[in-house]
Amino acid sequence: MEGAFQIIFNVLCYTSIMILVVLGLGVIASMMGIFNFAHGEFILLGGYTLYLFHIWGLPLWFGIVAAPFVVAIVGVVLERTIIRRFYAAPIVAMLGTYAIGVIIRETVRGLIDGLYLRVPEPLVGMFVVGDISVSKWRVAAILMTILVVTISYLLLNRTSFGLRVRASLENPELARASGISTSRIYAATFGFGAALAGLAGAIITPLMMFNADMGLRFVIQGFLAVMLGGIGTFEGSAVGGALIGAMASGLPYMVNPILADVLVFVVAIVLVKLKPSGLLSKWRA
Amino acid sequence: MEGIILNDHTKYSLTDKQFSRRILLQNAMWMSGAIATGIGSWVFPAKWSHAAGPIKVGIATDLTGPISFGGIPCSRVAKLAIDQINADGGILGRPLEMYLEDTASNEQIAVGVVRKLVQRNRVDVVLGGITSSMRNAIKDVIVGRGRTLYIYPQLYEGRECTPNLFCTGPTPAQQCDDLIPWLIANGGKRFALPSANYVWPHVLNEYARKSIEDNGGEVVLEEYYPLDQVEYGATVKRIMDEKIDVVFNTVIPPGLGPFIKQLYEAGFLKRGGRLSCVYYDENALNFNAAEEMEGLASCLDYFQNIDDPFSAKLQAAYQKIHAHKDKVLFTAGSGSTGMYRGVKLWEAAVKEAGAVDRDSVAAALDHAKIANGPGGPSNIVPGTYHCQMNMYIAVAKAGKYEIIDKADQVHPKECG
Numbered sequence A: 001m002e003g004a005f006q007i008i009f010n011v012l013c014y015t016s017i018m019i020l021v022v023l024g025l026g027v028i029a030s031m032m033g034i035f036n037f038a039h040g041e042f043i044l045l046g047g048y049t050l051y052l053f054h055i056w057g058l059p060l061w062f063g064i065v066a067a068p069f070v071v072a073i074v075g076v077v078l079e080r081t082i083i084r085r086f087y088a089a090p091i092v093a094m095l096g097t098y099a100i101g102v103i104i105r106e107t108v109r110g111l112i113d114g115l116y117l118r119v120p121e122p123l124v125g126m127f128v129v130g131d132i133s134v135s136k137w138r139v140a141a142i143l144m145t146i147l148v149v150t151i152s153y154l155l156l157n158r159t160s161f162g163l164r165v166r167a168s169l170e171n172p173e174l175a176r177a178s179g180i181s182t183s184r185i186y187a188a189t190f191g192f193g194a195a196l197a198g199l200a201g202a203i204i205t206p207l208m209m210f211n212a213d214m215g216l217r218f219v220i221q222g223f224l225a226v227m228l229g230g231i232g233t234f235e236g237s238a239v240g241g242a243l244i245g246a247m248a249s250g251l252p253y254m255v256n257p258i259l260a261d262v263l264v265f266v267v268a269i270v271l272v273k274l275k276p277s278g279l280l281s282k283w284r285a
Numbered sequence B: 001m002e003g004i005i006l007n008d009h010t011k012y013s014l015t016d017k018q019f020s021r022r023i024l025l026q027n028a029m030w031m032s033g034a035i036a037t038g039i040g041s042w043v044f045p046a047k048w049s050h051a052a053g054p055i056k057v058g059i060a061t062d063l064t065g066p067i068s069f070g071g072i073p074c075s076r077v078a079k080l081a082i083d084q085i086n087a088d089g090g091i092l093g094r095p096l097e098m099y100l101e102d103t104a105s106n107e108q109i110a111v112g113v114v115r116k117l118v119q120r121n122r123v124d125v126v127l128g129g130i131t132s133s134m135r136n137a138i139k140d141v142i143v144g145r146g147r148t149l150y151i152y153p154q155l156y157e158g159r160e161c162t163p164n165l166f167c168t169g170p171t172p173a174q175q176c177d178d179l180i181p182w183l184i185a186n187g188g189k190r191f192a193l194p195s196a197n198y199v200w201p202h203v204l205n206e207y208a209r210k211s212i213e214d215n216g217g218e219v220v221l222e223e224y225y226p227l228d229q230v231e232y233g234a235t236v237k238r239i240m241d242e243k244i245d246v247v248f249n250t251v252i253p254p255g256l257g258p259f260i261k262q263l264y265e266a267g268f269l270k271r272g273g274r275l276s277c278v279y280y281d282e283n284a285l286n287f288n289a290a291e292e293m294e295g296l297a298s299c300l301d302y303f304q305n306i307d308d309p310f311s312a313k314l315q316a317a318y319q320k321i322h323a324h325k326d327k328v329l330f331t332a333g334s335g336s337t338g339m340y341r342g343v344k345l346w347e348a349a350v351k352e353a354g355a356v357d358r359d360s361v362a363a364a365l366d367h368a369k370i371a372n373g374p375g376g377p378s379n380i381v382p383g384t385y386h387c388q389m390n391m392y393i394a395v396a397k398a399g400k401y402e403i404i405d406k407a408d409q410v411h412p413k414e415c416g
Helices: A002-032 A039-055 A060-081 A090-111 A136-158 A160-170 A172-177 A182-207 A216-229 A234-253 A257-274 B008-013 B021-037 B068-087 B107-120 B132-144 B172-176 B179-186 B199-214 B233-241 B256-265 B282-286 B309-321 B336-353 B358-365
Strands: A126-129 A132-135 B041-044 B055-061 B096-102 B125-128 B149-152 B165-167 B190-196 B218-225 B246-248 B274-276 B297-300 B378-380 B387-397 B400-410
Touching: A002 A039, A002 A132, A002 A136, A002 A160, A002 A182, A002 A216, A002 A234, A002 B233, A039 A060, A039 A090, A039 A182, A039 A216, A060 A182, A126 A136, A132 A136, A132 B256, A136 A160, A136 A182, A136 A234, A160 A172, A160 A182, A172 A182, A216 A234, A216 A257, A234 A257, A234 B233, A257 B218, B055 B068, B055 B107, B068 B096, B068 B125, B068 B309, B068 B336, B096 B107, B107 B125, B107 B132, B125 B132, B125 B336, B132 B149, B132 B165, B132 B199, B149 B336, B149 B358, B165 B336, B172 B179, B172 B199, B172 B297, B172 B387, B179 B199, B179 B246, B179 B274, B179 B297, B190 B199, B190 B233, B199 B218, B218 B233, B233 B256, B274 B297, B282 B400, B336 B358, B336 B378, B336 B387
Parallel strands: B055 B096, B055 B125, B125 B149, B149 B165, B190 B218, B190 B246, B246 B274
Antiparallel strands: A126 A132, B041 B096, B297 B387, B378 B387, B387 B400
16 A cells, blocks of 8 residues: 555656646647757756755745746747747757757856756655655645646636637737737747746756756657647647656556666657647647 | 647748758758867966977866766866976976867767877877776777877776776776675665666676675665666665665666655665665765765775875865865766876886887886875786775765775776
């Protein structure tokens, strides 16, 4: 019982991390048609914000709150100055965002001297109930994921901002004809995606080692998750992230870890092959 | 909606001159060019000169990229040793000139820059490389086609027995012979060997397993993980279920932090489990919270608080020069100790040989000795291409190392 609970908790925790990581990527890919290869570095910047709060001795909770805003600003500035020039050419956009990612990553690496650093959890300690004990911060990460997914879903599906975003996505010309500034919407959407990445970075950093390559690990699996869930929908990305996260953390209980790592990709690629437009694409559009 | 969404800009821009195959190619060429060439070369001439010209020392190490945490202090220690030699009048009356190249944690870039060191700068010796894959990539460029002497400074899995290639860091025998019996006595007999899936853990574990079994212990679990795995729930569960006494870890960052944290959260330390990891130096004290790595045992050729006046002086000299005192540390796990040892052993060999040509220096290096170095004296064991050195066992207590044991002049047990 206790063992089973630990397994479920661990899988749930990693799944939440994966969903957090994938959301921003999914929003930008779905709403703008840009595969943002700098997403991992946006996550890194979120982590770096928290790290700065830590070394400056400021309350870490403020760091968690500040991270999405800081990264959103970076995202909007990049969108206004660089990314928007790439909308015409998705392939060049991939290269361009990749280059931005390299610049951010190597800058951060320089700032932290290439070291692996620790950032403590804002909530230290364990919840203990009988034989079962779980880390408080992992519980917080799961709860924050649920909150972020809910708020993002409502924002994109129930508000007028969400309506305008979806309008710009589905029919940009008609949207512009109806008086929506698609260019401003794109900047806001990119900033929103970046904010999600920043928040994800701040939440996961205490559970990882803070280092310049922190985001890289998640981006490849993240892209797979977006493909798996279906580009074009917010729910698709969340479901894709959940599936990849659950497989990546659950499979090692059953098979050798190296095999598990490969299996995640095999299963995901087979699913993408069977449903090329993604698991959830038929729900919308 | 199908496939990738091409948004509105696509329609009018495809006809635009902005997007053409030529521009795509130009972009790609510019980027690959920028990535490939880099700008990481420096020359540090001596402050004085000699009619015969300087002796050229090539340092090739990872100043950027994931391995830069080791390469940066490594290059600084090399500079420190070379400056000291120059201040003392150089070697054979000639000053040393240091050629520093950034291998950028990338083997392809490394081959190019090392070729430049050997062929264009014609250095007399190359020191550097942190990972084994880096050593393997550049060794032929240096000792094979390059006909130059190569000194590799990092602790590693052993088995490198190439003539004219000398290794000045600890080998598995040096890291295990003293440590494993200590772990069995101070931890228990049931071992787990969780490991990153690359050459060093595989070969080190082979040696460790034999040592564990010879000393009456038992390897209950030996597992390998992808290098970037960051979730270890399944492994931790197995370690707890199997009642493991000692976790002899070779998982490396970035997986290391989450692994140690999850192990701690599962109550491994509370249950009396012992952690061990042979690359843990002072840099690693930052990897986890102090309580998560309490009691972790490491075995290296140097720790900052060993009782050795020369080492203390060296440490102070390093800290005096580098402003980032508390960040980029002079430690054993980053190859820095091997780098200092390498430069000084090479100096001794050149002095004995009275020449800088490869064959004479290699012949002298084969039995070179230094009376002082980080961690104590050292010498190359003839015919082995490896060093004999003091080894120390240290245990992490409240975020600091406590030196538990010292083994004098441990034999590398390689190549012979």
